[in-house]
Amino acid sequence: MTLRLVSTGNGPALAIRDHLLPRVRRDGTLEVQRDAVRVIALRTGEWVFEHWTPFKDLSPEEASSPGYRHALQEQHTVPDLPYGFKVWHAGTKVLCVLWADSGAFQVIDFRRGDWEALALAL
Incomplete structure (x- = not known):
């Protein structure tokens, strides 16, 4: 068996993302909470960080069971990536990750x- 190394650079x-996300969650401000998204942002100096998560109140017609939600998710052909994180530095978007x-x-x-x-030193 041949071992093949693959490097994605990700x-x-x-x-x-993993270093900054806890700080954004702790120190950020809730900017949006409607429809299907909740956005928390942290603005400090030359930095802007935005983190979004799925958010949706269930209507009375929707089932709230995890099994129902899982069944709906399985109907999608491309995996949903409902979480996101964007970073701007000095007015330029430098990072966007979905997961x-x-x-x-x-x-x-x-x-x-x-x-x-600089980001990793924050």
Whole structure:
């Protein structure tokens, strides 16, 4: 059996997300909570961080059971990535990551640069 190493380059983007997310959740301000999304933002100096999570009140007609929700989710051909995190530094979007509870993720935007070390030092 041949071992094949695959490097996606997503490690640094996920490390930055994982480092900053607790601070945004702790110190951020709720900006939106309606329809299908809740957005928490943290603005400090040259930084803007936005984190969104799914949010939707069930209508009386909707079943609230986990089994029902799971059945609806299984109908989708592409996995839902309901969580998101965006970072702007000095007015430029430098990171956007989407993910799901299942561990699936997608790095949408990731601009490499000096901002990475600054973000990890926060």
